Amino acid sequence: xxxxHSPSDPTTSSIWGGRFETGPASIMQEINASIDVDxxxxxxxxxxxxxxxxxxxxxGILSAADGKAVEAGLDAIAAEIAAGTFVFSRELEDIHMxxxxxxxxxxxxxxxRLHTARSRNDQVATDFRLWVRDALDTLxxxxxxxxxxxxxxxxxxxxxxxxxxxxxxxxQPVTLGHxxxxxxxxxxxxxxxxxDCRARLNECPLGAAALAGTSFPIDRAMTARALGFDxxxxxxxxxxxxxxxxxxxxxxxxxxxxxxxxxxxxIVIWCSEPFAFVRLSDAFSTGSSIMPQKRNxxxxxxxxxxxxxxxxxLNTLLIVLKGLPMTYAKDxxxxxxxxxxxxxxxxxxxxAMTGMIEGARFxxxxxxxxxxxxxxxxxxxxxxxxxxxxxxxREAHHVTGRLVKLAETRGCGIEDLSLDDMRxxxxxxxxxxxxxxxxxxxxxxxxxxxxTAPDAVRRAVAEARRRFLATAGAxxxxxP
Numbered sequence: 001x002x003x004x005h006s007p008s009d010p011t012t013s014s015i016w017g018g019r020f021e022t023g024p025a026s027i028m029q030e031i032n033a034s035i036d037v038d039x040x041x042x043x044x045x046x047x048x049x050x051x052x053x054x055x056x057x058x059x060g061i062l063s064a065a066d067g068k069a070v071e072a073g074l075d076a077i078a079a080e081i082a083a084g085t086f087v088f089s090r091e092l093e094d095i096h097m098x099x100x101x102x103x104x105x106x107x108x109x110x111x112x113r114l115h116t117a118r119s120r121n122d123q124v125a126t127d128f129r130l131w132v133r134d135a136l137d138t139l140x141x142x143x144x145x146x147x148x149x150x151x152x153x154x155x156x157x158x159x160x161x162x163x164x165x166x167x168x169x170x171x172q173p174v175t176l177g178h179x180x181x182x183x184x185x186x187x188x189x190x191x192x193x194x195x196d197c198r199a200r201l202n203e204c205p206l207g208a209a210a211l212a213g214t215s216f217p218i219d220r221a222m223t224a225r226a227l228g229f230d231x232x233x234x235x236x237x238x239x240x241x242x243x244x245x246x247x248x249x250x251x252x253x254x255x256x257x258x259x260x261x262x263x264x265x266x267i268v269i270w271c272s273e274p275f276a277f278v279r280l281s282d283a284f285s286t287g288s289s290i291m292p293q294k295r296n297x298x299x300x301x302x303x304x305x306x307x308x309x310x311x312x313x314l315n316t317l318l319i320v321l322k323g324l325p326m327t328y329a330k331d332x333x334x335x336x337x338x339x340x341x342x343x344x345x346x347x348x349x350x351x352a353m354t355g356m357i358e359g360a361r362f363x364x365x366x367x368x369x370x371x372x373x374x375x376x377x378x379x380x381x382x383x384x385x386x387x388x389x390x391x392x393x394r395e396a397h398h399v400t401g402r403l404v405k406l407a408e409t410r411g412c413g414i415e416d417l418s419l420d421d422m423r424x425x426x427x428x429x430x431x432x433x434x435x436x437x438x439x440x441x442x443x444x445x446x447x448x449x450x451x452t453a454p455d456a457v458r459r460a461v462a463e464a465r466r467r468f469l470a471t472a473g474a475x476x477x478x479x480p
Contacts, residue, residue: 170374201245281359
């Protein structure tokens with residue numbers, strides 16, 4: 001078993017020390033080192049180095065014996081990292097040099113040949129694309145899991161009537177199932193954006209070297225295939241300086257986080273005593289240190305707040321990149337922390353939201369009662385006046401508005417008005433008009449495609465399962 005390694009003296013063996021007589025100041029080391037952040041690229045860095053090594057052997061740039069030693073050494077380092085015995089050194093700056101230094105300690109001279117025909121510029125660009133690609137694959141599964149519990153609740157409550165809102169004012173009756181399926185659609189678009197992002201980033205920078213390519217007879221298509229990329233990046237300057245994929249990931253993450261925040265806001269509202277539409281499980285509720293009666297939806301509130309972190313990280317990277325000339329600049333070292341933090345935030349938020357929805361208990365009676373308040377069937381009355389009496393919709397709208405005002409003055413619902421009251425504003429009204437004023441009849445009548453009728457919701461549930469749960473979005477991952 002090999003012993004833990006120690007970092008070398010940076011004043012004598014720094015990777016760029018040949019140009020300098022003395023080592024960097026301590027504060028320079030502090031600002032320059034990225035290993036505390038980019039150590040998360042270890043798996044991707046080793047995968048990229050193995051693919052590069054295999055290509056060097058295949059093209060005759062590296063001997064088969066050296067290639068075998070390098071691959072064995074990289075596998076051993078991967079095992080050390082997995083076991084938690086690998087020593088990460090800030091003096092070695094980044095994940096690339098930490099691994100390369102350890103490789104030299106393990107296998108000696110062959111390790112020094114691995115960096116032939118590549119630069120840390122194309123190396124980090126490759127590692128980062130691999131990491132974001134893996135993150136997108138993970139994200140797809142996490143969002144799919146949330147869709148699944150939303151669809152289950154939607155099916156369970158396909159006929160549960162609740163008030164639909166505009167401006168947070170009672171608008172028309174809907175079903176809870178229909179309401180929840182709206183978020184399934186939003187999340188489906190989020191998965192589509194993630195898949196689009198993955199498809200665009202899936203080009204391999206390896207072989208672009210520092211910025212201009214290399215004079216060695218490398219096979220970039222071979223390394224691209226080995227790492228699961230569709231093709232090599234077409235332009236070496238673009239390959240090392242592009243971080244569009246990271247921006248697109250953060251943009252996708254920000255939109256998804258906004259969707260989660262909107263759902264979280266509704267949960268907070270629905271949990272409040274004036275609404276009491278839903279009760280979260282004990283596992284996703286908290287209490288008060290002073291008020292023993294409290295059940296606080298803190299998990300939803302925190303999901304609602306965490307969107308600020310994700311949007312902030314998108315802004316961070318936009319600002320980092322906005323003034324950079326071609327090609328690589330050290331500014332780009334600041335790209336990974338933003339992406340890593342956004343990914344961690346989304347992972348936590350999605351897990352919390354999935355748990356909340358899965359364990360939520362909805363109060364169908366309370367929602368039904370609320371749906372009957374606020375003149376929610378006024379539009380149904382206007383539609384009836386158009387459909388049965390032939391009134392132009394604008395005239396029917398005014399007639400209904402006057403009847404709503406009359407009911408409001410009397411402190412009753414529209415359905416509580418008499419037929420004579422109705423006929424004062426709509427002389428041709430018949431007793432059949434009262435059939436459309438019940439909230440159940442209202443939702444049953446909304447049978448148009450995408451409507452809230454219970455039967456339509458049940459069909460939409462089946463279709464959502466087919467569209468979102470039976471098929472995968474982003475697929476793949478880092479290859480060893």
